[in-house]
Amino acid sequence: DAKTTQPNSMESNEEEPVHLPCNHSTISGTDYIHWYRQLPSQGPEYVIHGLTSNVNNRMASLAIAEDRKSSTLILHRATLRDAAVYYCILMRNYGGSQGNLIFGKGTKLSVKP
Amino acid sequence: NAGVTQTPKFQVLKTGQSMTLQCAQDMNHEYMSWYRQDPGMGLRLIHYSVGAGITDQGEVPNGYNVSRSTTEDFPLRLLSAAPSQTSVYFCASSFGFRGTQYFGPGTRLLVL
Numbered sequence: 065d066a067k068t069t070q071p072n073s074m075e076s077n078e079e080e081p082v083h084l085p086c087n088h089s090t091i092s093g094t095d096y097i098h099w100y101r102q103l104p105s106q107g108p109e110y111v112i113h114g115l116t117s118n119v120n121n122r123m124a125s126l127a128i129a130e131d132r133k134s135s136t137l138i139l140h141r142a143t144l145r146d147a148a149v150y151y152c153i154l155m156r157n158y159g160g161s162q163g164n165l166i167f168g169k170g171t172k173l174s175v176k177p
Numbered sequence: 178n179a180g181v182t183q184t185p186k187f188q189v190l191k192t193g194q195s196m197t198l199q200c201a202q203d204m205n206h207e208y209m210s211w212y213r214q215d216p217g218m219g220l221r222l223i224h225y226s227v228g229a230g231i232t233d234q235g236e237v238p239n240g241y242n243v244s245r246s247t248t249e250d251f252p253l254r255l256l257s258a259a260p261s262q263t264s265v266y267f268c269a270s271s272f273g274f275r276g277t278q279y280f281g282p283g284t285r286l287l288v289l
Contacts, residue, residue: 096275100278106282106283107181107267107269107280107281107282107283108220108267108269108278108280109280110277110278110279113277151219155275164210164222164225164235164274165220165222165269165278166222166236167212167219167220167221168219169217169218169219170219
């Protein structure tokens with residue numbers, strides 16, 4: 065399965081933008097890029113996903129590099145509630161393991177008041 | 178609409194005991210899966226199901242059994258608990274196998 069690389073941890077100040085990077089140099093042409101986050105003592109929750117184009121939703125934006133070997137999750141104004149572990153995941157779109165999420169260790173985001 | 182529910186929230190077992198972790202969803206999702214999360218780690222896929230009567234193994238299936246007799250329920254059975262199975266277990270479901278996955282609140286299991 066294609067692997068992703070994320071920084072172990074990042075810090076942000078409240079109400080400032082946050083850019084969470086993810087490298088996925090072995091991504092295949094049909095892999096979707098998914099982001100999930102896990103708040104303390106909770107199950108993961110979906111944040112956003114994309115294939116080739118940049119994507120926006122009410123929670124965040126996803127910027128995907130032109131060669132698709134990296135992506136960045138953007139939180140436009142961090143709040144204390146955004147403190148969580150953020151997982152960048154490649155979802156295979158074909159084959160036996162299609163649809164399965166393969167989690168790495170993620171990036172632990174701390175937000176300072 | 179309760180989403181994905183898991184019971185129990187917390188369980189202590191002795192080595193060798195068996196138990197079933199329950200997972201239910203009321204969203205009519207075809208795809209359901211079980212993950213375990215060890216301290217400081219990401220989630221690892223144990224088993225998954227793409228519909229009633231169909232299950233398959235994930236990354237770490239040994240020591241666990243699943244079955245899917247209804248769309249709503251996907252129980253995970255520990256046949257003979259071992260301390261290495263101490264973990265937090267999450268169940269998830271999605272409309273299709275490539276859809277957004279919704280996770281339950283987790284079951285914390287301690288095997289002594």
